[in-house]
Amino acid sequence: MEKSNGLRVMLFPLPLQGCINPTIQLAKILHSRGFSITVIYTRFNAPKASSHPLFTFLEIQDGLSETETKTHDVTLLLTLLNRSCETPFRDCLTKLLQSADAETGEEKEKISCLIDDSGWIFTQPIAQSLNLPRLVLNTYKVSFFRNHFVLPQLRREMYLSLQDDSEQDDPVQEFPPLRKKDLLQILDKETEVLDSYSKMILETTKASSGIIFMSCEELDQDSLIQAREDFQVPIFAIGPSHSYFPGSSSSLFKVDETCIPWLDKQEDKSVIYVSFGSVNTINEAEFMEIAWGLRNSNQPFLWVVRLSSVVHGTEWIEAIPKKFIEMLHEKGKIVNWCPQEDVLKHRAIGGFLTHNGWNSTVESICASVPMICLPFQWDQLLNARFVSDIWMVGMHLEGRIEKNVIEGAIRRLLLGTEGEAIRERMELLKVNVGRSLKPKGSAYRSLQHLIDYISSFNL
Template sequence: MEKSNGLRVIMFPLPLQGCLNPMIQLAKILHSRGFSITVIHTRFNAPKASSHPLFTFLEIPDGLSEAEEKNPDVNLTITLLNQRCVSPFRDTLTKLLQPADSETEGAKERITCLIDDTQWIFTQSLAKSLNLPRLVVSASNVSFFLGHFSIPQLRPLTYLPLQDSEKDDPVEEFPPLRKKDIYRLLDGESETLDALLNLIYKTTKASSGLIFVSCSEELDHDALIQARQDFQVPIFAIGPSHNRFTASSTSLLAPDETCIPWLDKQEDKSVIYVSFGSVATIKESELLEVAWGLRNSEQPFLWVVRVGAVVGAEWIEAIPEELMERLKEKGKVVKWAPQQDVLKHRAIGGYLSHNGWNSTAESISEGVPMICLPFVWDQMLNARFVCEKWMVGLHLENRIERNEIDRAIRCLLLEAEGEAIRERMKLLKEKVGASLEENGSAYRSLEDLVDQIKSF
């Protein structure tokens, strides 16, 4: 850490795994540049304070019941949090901003700004009333952030039957998605989302700046140009930011550390890593298709199956004992993994991924080609980028079938097409890595962000 600059930043992460990780990464970056960090967080999905002893953590009540915490409707959860956190957050922030009593507290660091998630929509008016600059963080890539504001106008499309001949038609309002992606993206998404998006757009435009923690010019150049035109606020693309620090625990789940000794015993670039992230769920029948696909490929694998990821099951008890014994011959199944350490490992040759943006950016940073099986939200767009724009992966197109999984794994690890994909991924890794080096685009953007925060 640089010498303290006497400035403190207040950070307020949204309590979802995919949003919490980038916020804590940003906190570590700013702390390394001399800023003191206070993290205000909800009781729901509270970050592990003991993993970050140099930060100050303040918990506020969020008013969610146990049933509401388990509700799979993420948009409803975000809406409820925005309603119920107003008073406790205002009280906590106001107290922090009170002048220090010099006789009892000594000199107090100056709070320079609030940094929170774009989806915290109540905080903009509060920050303005307190004369506190507010910067917002997006955990997605820039193209998805821009495109997802078109969802309300695209929603009527999903009320019409989609003909087979139309499935692969591009969606001009939301490139590079196809019509079949839009139908999947909006399937199950409540119209609560439309009102939320309108408020996110307005409060982002009213903010003092927009930060993309895991994206850079090299990954989404054209969308950044468009975003600067649309929002007319400073935009900082400083990522993939996880590369600036060794991995540390921001996971809400405990990783199985036996992964690494197991990988140590495998040959270079021989293992397919399989993980569908912290949100996606699959049916028991789909679990079995993945299991058979991995076994039939006859390639070593490390498979993460999160507790609760299989609908109606505790874990993997639906896999018959005989198949489980055959899986153990080639692979390892765990409940959670230290993903950054896994992707860095020399033994990993490919990643069968749900394509959440954090996972996609981490895979690119380590040069690991992907097999794409997106489930929800921005994952559909990320998979299109991986397979069609950067051409560093294979797309399963929602086919959770043993033969398709077997074919894709063999292609990626053993065939000439897979080798060509690996070479393109190597070049993309180098390009993105260079952006973090001195005078690279992400490096310069971070310098601009630091200067901006100091100027408040």
């Protein structure tokens, strides 16, 4: 950490793995630049405070029942959290500001601003009432965030026409580079509750003091130009946050460290890494198709299967016959969770079968690992299109969870000439993104502007 600048930043992550990681990474970045850090968090999916002894952690009640914490409906979960956390958060923030005002002497610190996730829709009016600047941390790709606000209109105007099977592969002009089948999948699963929620996100983001994106010009140039016009607030695209402090993820799951020694025994670029994130689920039939696809590819694989990620089963993979699991382990390794950044950077990894969450997509790019895209929902569908259709650094399964399709994609990626071309393009993309983080690079400059901006709140 640089010498303390006497300023404290408050951070408030959404309690989802894909939101906690970038928030803690941003906290580390700001702390390294002299800011003191306070993280306000919910009891549900609480980050591990002991892993970050230099930060102050404050817990607030989230009001969730045990049943509600187990829901797979993310929209419902976020709606419940926004309803129940407002009063506890207001009380916590008010006390912090009062305590800061009461401090005397040379050690007095000023609270500079609040940085929280765009999914918290009650924090903007609270911060405004307390005269505290609020910056929005956004964990989506810029192009998804700015375009997803058109979804309610598309639901009203296009939903029926999208169901024409002959047009499923046609592009969606209002939401590039999505295809109509992608958009139908998004609109099919989401509800009017989400439309109302998105409207509030738009309004509170426009009223904020600025937006922070974990992206860069090299990944989102056109969208950043458009976003600055749309929101009319300062925007900071500071690049892949994990690149500043590699291996500093804040996992909510117990990590199986045995996967690294296992990878050490494998040949270079021979292993297919498989993970579908912290939220997505598959059923038993899909599990078996993926398992056979991996086994039949005859390539070593490292497969993350979270507890409860296989629905309609018993617990984890205990429902699968032991002989079948033993057969899988002859060629691969199955773990509950793993240190993904370390895995992707390992010399043995040759490809990533992924759900294309933004964090996973960017981590794969930074490690120069080509992808096989199997998006499940929401922004994953757009990220996958960028990977396969725009940057051309991966292959798209087009939703086909079939053993022959998966086997074929793995073989083409790891053993074929198509895979060689993809790896070359991925290496170029990695270099360009890496350049943005170096002095004079776009993300480097944007981060410096962010530091100056936060510091200016107390001048």
